[in-house]
Amino acid sequence: MKWSEPYESKYLRVDPQKRRFQISRKVYTDPQLFELEKKHLLRKSWLYFAHVSEVPKLNDFITRQVIDVTLILTRDRAGEIRAFFNTCPHRGAVICREPVGSRKSFTCPYHGWTFKNSGELQTQNAAFGYEEDFNADGNYNLHEVPRLEIRSGFIFVNFDAGAMPLSDYLGAAGDRIDMLAQHSGTGLEVIGGMQEYYIKANYKLMCENSYDGYHLEATHGSYIDYQMSRLAGVTQMKATGFGRGLDNGHACFEIDIMAGRPLAQWLPVWGETVRELIDEAKAELIERVGPERGHLISQVHRNMVIFPNSVMNDQQSIFIRSMIPISVNEMVVRAWPLGPVNEAPELRRIRIEGALSFLGPGGFATPDDVEMLELCQRGYEMGGIEWNDVSKGFSPGEETPSGEDKLMNELQMRAYWTQYDKIMSAIA
Amino acid sequence: MTNAMTEPSKAPVHRFTETRLAVEDFIADEAAHLDAWDLNGWVTLFTTDCVYEVTPTGVANPFALDPDTTMFLIADDRERLEQRVIRLNKTSAHVEYPKSLTRHLYTNVRILSDNGTEVVATANCLVFRTKNRTTSHYPGTIRYVLVRDGDSFLIRSKRVALDLEALIPQGKVSIIL
Numbered sequence: 001m002k003w004s005e006p007y008e009s010k011y012l013r014v015d016p017q018k019r020r021f022q023i024s025r026k027v028y029t030d031p032q033l034f035e036l037e038k039k040h041l042l043r044k045s046w047l048y049f050a051h052v053s054e055v056p057k058l059n060d061f062i063t064r065q066v067i068d069v070t071l072i073l074t075r076d077r078a079g080e081i082r083a084f085f086n087t088c089p090h091r092g093a094v095i096c097r098e099p100v101g102s103r104k105s106f107t108c109p110y111h112g113w114t115f116k117n118s119g120e121l122q123t124q125n126a127a128f129g130y131e132e133d134f135n136a137d138g139n140y141n142l143h144e145v146p147r148l149e150i151r152s153g154f155i156f157v158n159f160d161a162g163a164m165p166l167s168d169y170l171g172a173a174g175d176r177i178d179m180l181a182q183h184s185g186t187g188l189e190v191i192g193g194m195q196e197y198y199i200k201a202n203y204k205l206m207c208e209n210s211y212d213g214y215h216l217e218a219t220h221g222s223y224i225d226y227q228m229s230r231l232a233g234v235t236q237m238k239a240t241g242f243g244r245g246l247d248n249g250h251a252c253f254e255i256d257i258m259a260g261r262p263l264a265q266w267l268p269v270w271g272e273t274v275r276e277l278i279d280e281a282k283a284e285l286i287e288r289v290g291p292e293r294g295h296l297i298s299q300v301h302r303n304m305v306i307f308p309n310s311v312m313n314d315q316q317s318i319f320i321r322s323m324i325p326i327s328v329n330e331m332v333v334r335a336w337p338l339g340p341v342n343e344a345p346e347l348r349r350i351r352i353e354g355a356l357s358f359l360g361p362g363g364f365a366t367p368d369d370v371e372m373l374e375l376c377q378r379g380y381e382m383g384g385i386e387w388n389d390v391s392k393g394f395s396p397g398e399e400t401p402s403g404e405d406k407l408m409n410e411l412q413m414r415a416y417w418t419q420y421d422k423i424m425s426a427i428a
Numbered sequence: 429m430t431n432a433m434t435e436p437s438k439a440p441v442h443r444f445t446e447t448r449l450a451v452e453d454f455i456a457d458e459a460a461h462l463d464a465w466d467l468n469g470w471v472t473l474f475t476t477d478c479v480y481e482v483t484p485t486g487v488a489n490p491f492a493l494d495p496d497t498t499m500f501l502i503a504d505d506r507e508r509l510e511q512r513v514i515r516l517n518k519t520s521a522h523v524e525y526p527k528s529l530t531r532h533l534y535t536n537v538r539i540l541s542d543n544g545t546e547v548v549a550t551a552n553c554l555v556f557r558t559k560n561r562t563t564s565h566y567p568g569t570i571r572y573v574l575v576r577d578g579d580s581f582l583i584r585s586k587r588v589a590l591d592l593e594a595l596i597p598q599g600k601v602s603i604i605l
Binding site: 099191192193194195196197198199200219221222223225226229332337345348349352353355356357360361362364366367368370371372374378 | 482484485486487493495496497498499500501502503508511512514515518520521522523560593594595596597598599600601602
């Protein structure tokens with residue numbers, strides 16, 4: 001979409017000549033709009049759900065909520081990864097009450113209907129009352145999520161059977177997900193300690209926050225002070241970065257910066273043993289993927305939002321977030337750190353330290369983000385003021401969602417909202 | 429949630445009564461520092477090789493976990509603990525500006541061992557945090573490793589395990605528990 005002419009919808013007000021790009025605050029506050037959004041946008045988008053390492057062995061399962069549906073994700077007895085609605089096809093009770101485990105079958109606690117972990121109804125736990133061909137058409141098997149696809153180990157689901165393939169949906173974001181997986185020649189794994197926390201704010205605010213370079217200095221001054229204390233002895237301090245619209249509303253910022261990373265950015269505070277391990281990891285990476293891609297993977301820090309509610313951060317650590325909308329003004333954030341399988345213990349320690357001190361809800365930065373999002377939500381709920389602004393860096397002729405702009409501008413958000421408007425304004 | 433630290437003791441009930449009274453006095457003072465937001469005073473209660481930890485929510489065995497292999501909510505050594513205090517004393521620590529009201533209740537103190545120099549104790553905790561007209565609760569268990577320091581103690585290790593499946597609705601651990 002090329003922004004040349006003035007445009008106004010229920011959601012956007014854009015005036016390229018005045019260099020203004022505004023978002024209606026209703027998108028964060030209107031409960032009816034939220035219901036429409038669930039039906040037409042969230043239930044038709046590809047949503048990040050889990051990583052394959054969370055069900056590593058045959059018969060492993062996890063249960064997890066996505067939008068307002070709880071799914072059982074299984075690696076079934078044949079090794080196939082599947083996801084089922086966690087509700088009994090008989091009378092509807094939630095079947096599996098454990099968050100994680102290993103089972104060949106699932107038994108509903110209410111009447112004892114039992115299902116194979118591939119979904120087929122095995123028994124109704126009844127000696128009489130049903131014809132033998134009762135389930136011949138599979139109507140009473142567990143209901144499978146309409147679409148499930150995996151990109152480089154990252155499992156996405158979609159509730160729309162007619163949705164485009166995941167790789168088309170991800171567009172230019174797909175290769176950046178592949179780059180995450182290429183951090184390691186041994187594969188990635190989710191590190192224990194999933195974080196789950198509530199924010200009294202609309203879920204889209206956390207998406208905007210996740211790739212907003214502009215807020216770093218004002219919101220995170222106290223974290224930057226802490227980080228500077230850890231960068232003693234680092235000489236190469238300059239950073240270059242860009243905001244980039246990818247496709248279909250996905251966007252990221254990418255920044256070539258020395259911030260310390262267990263893959264290829266050693267900090268003097270970590271000591272000499274760690275330096276050798278980091279050099280080894282870097283050499284292995286270059287050997288495996290070549291110098292050019294090796295640089296992109298190891299030196300470029302990246303915060304990326306997969307439209308509409310998934311975040312893939314590739315910084316001091318790999319950190320994935322999924323924003324679960326609870327109501328129009330409440331969300332739960334779920335966050336997982338990932339690291340290479342068989343990572344050296346010293347590097348694993350650094351990776352975890354980077355994740356919890358910056359991105360965790362007990363860290364030095366994320367709690368301040370949570371505060372900012374709740375302040376925004378309170379500001380919107382005052383009412384009376386209709387428009388928010390994401391104009392920074394906007395000029396006539398800008399192409400979103402696939403443009404490029406300076407790091408501290410707001411192109412990423414314009415990419416998100418352009419896609420949002422495209423979907424929501426098309427609703428009859 | 430089961431773990432060795434909170435199971436009933438098989439030791440004689442009154443074996444450590446004197447130690448328990450001393451530990452109760454000590455951690456009541458610690459709570460007073462925290463409720464007064466006297467973090468500079470609070471940090472002097474720790475040894476130079478201390479750790480202060482809050483385990484992840486939703487885990488079955490919080491006292492068996494290793495912060496080097498599992499991501500905790502907080503896993504501070506002395507340096508990061510001091511940095512946490514420096515940060516919280518700034519007005520740019522937005523989440524705690526203006527400062528929330530807190531009330532720390534440390535109760536049910538049990539002495540697991542006392543070898544004369546080092547005491548291992550557990551306490552139940554319930555911490556209230558009030559800000560923006562909302563009060564959140566942080567219920568949990570604390571395991572202390574205390575070293576004797578004259579007629580008082582210093583904290584070598586304080587590990588807090590919250591009785592929460594997730595930080596819902598608390599949202600964060602921005603105060604000291």
